[in-house]
Amino acid sequence: MDKTYDALLLVSFGGPESLGEIKPFLERITEGKNIPSDRLEEIVKRYETVGGVSPLNANIRDIKKKLEIEIKSRDIDIPIFIGHRNVEPLIADTVNEMRASGVTRCLAWFSSPYSSYSSCRQYTENIENACSQIGSGAPQIEQIRRHHDHPGLIEPAADCLRSAVENIPSETRSEVVLLFSAHSLPVSMAETCRYEAEINEAALLIANKIDPDKRLRREIVWQSRSGSPSTPWLEPDINDKLEQLASEGVKAVAVSPIGFPIENFEILWDLDFEASNKASSLGMSFSRADTVNNDSRFISMIADLLCERINAPTLSAANLGALSISPGKCERDCCPNE
Secondary structure: OOOOOOEEEEEEOOOOOOHHHHHHHHHHHOOOOOOOHHHHHHHHHHHHHOOOOOOHHHHHHHHHHHHHHHHHHOOOOOOEEEEEOOOOOEHHHHHHHHHHOOOOEEEEEEOOOOOOHHHHHHHHHHHHHHHHHHOOOOOEEEEOOOOOOOHHHHHHHHHHHHHHHHOOOHHHHOOOEEEEEEEOOEHHHHOOOOHHHHHHHHHHHHHHHHOOOOOOOEEEEEEOOOOOOOOOEOOOEHHHHHHHHHHOOOOEEEEEOOOOOOOOHHHHHHHHHHHHHHHHHOOOEEEEOOOOOOOHHHHHHHHHHHHHHOOOOOOOOOOOOOOOOOOOOOOOOOOOOO
16 A cells, blocks of 8 residues: 555534534634624524434544445555534644644545535635644645545435435326435635536436436425525525426425535435425425435445545546546635635
8 A cells, every 4th residue: 555645534514413512513603704693593493403413423423434444444554533624523623633643644535525615625724724733743634536426426326316216106206306406605606616517417417327218307406505695696495496396286306415425404404304394385295315425335435535546446437427537636726715
């Protein structure tokens, strides 16, 4: 094995794991944004409605355990660390831990496979800030490439959506509409990166695997919008699309949370609660596909992305789509915070 990397860092947004962690978490992610207190209380109630716990952190820990087994089976012997943007263990604390452990050069895998400021570049900035605080003793940390069309994401996502379609009542299954949902972005931000194009391509690849004859209608929808109502964001919102489909006589939808490979609060609230209830009120069957984080192919994908960087054998193709493969190191001017 190439010894130039001596650790792997798993990086995610993070989420609260108890009712007491909700407010500190929200205060961290809204710091400097002048969010009204009543708006924060509204979001607190949302978390409480779905149990007060985001499943994201536990899923990242589970990925770490499975990935440790996977890379060991490939004769790769390096430690794996976890760092979150908004909850413990925070990225800065983990970078400090790596320095204390003697890590000198590390690869970082980001939990979102898509290119945008918030899903990629901001994490890079978080890591750079953490390293700058440490100074000359900080480990060198390089990101693993974006991977929206990797077989380890697309194939399990297709299987999950296929199962969701099969859960639709048989009398409406042949007319089900496939919805592919991802986190919305401000239009100005989306115009400076490949995020929307990558979401579209991932959705197309998944849809073509479960519906190669293109008999089922496919739609891209967006969720989790925030910020000023006057700022244009990617549309349509999933709830608006559900209303439109119901007005057209659509009786069933199957939703793939393609923008979120790992189960998190946004899925629990926006899809399982809000969108599901909206569909029910409109008399529509609603079936949400599972996320792919528990699939062995997803774990193998992360190991493959590591192997790409250390010139070790990989187990699957690098990509399935027509967009060029994202570079291993992003340019300094990519995905600006517009």
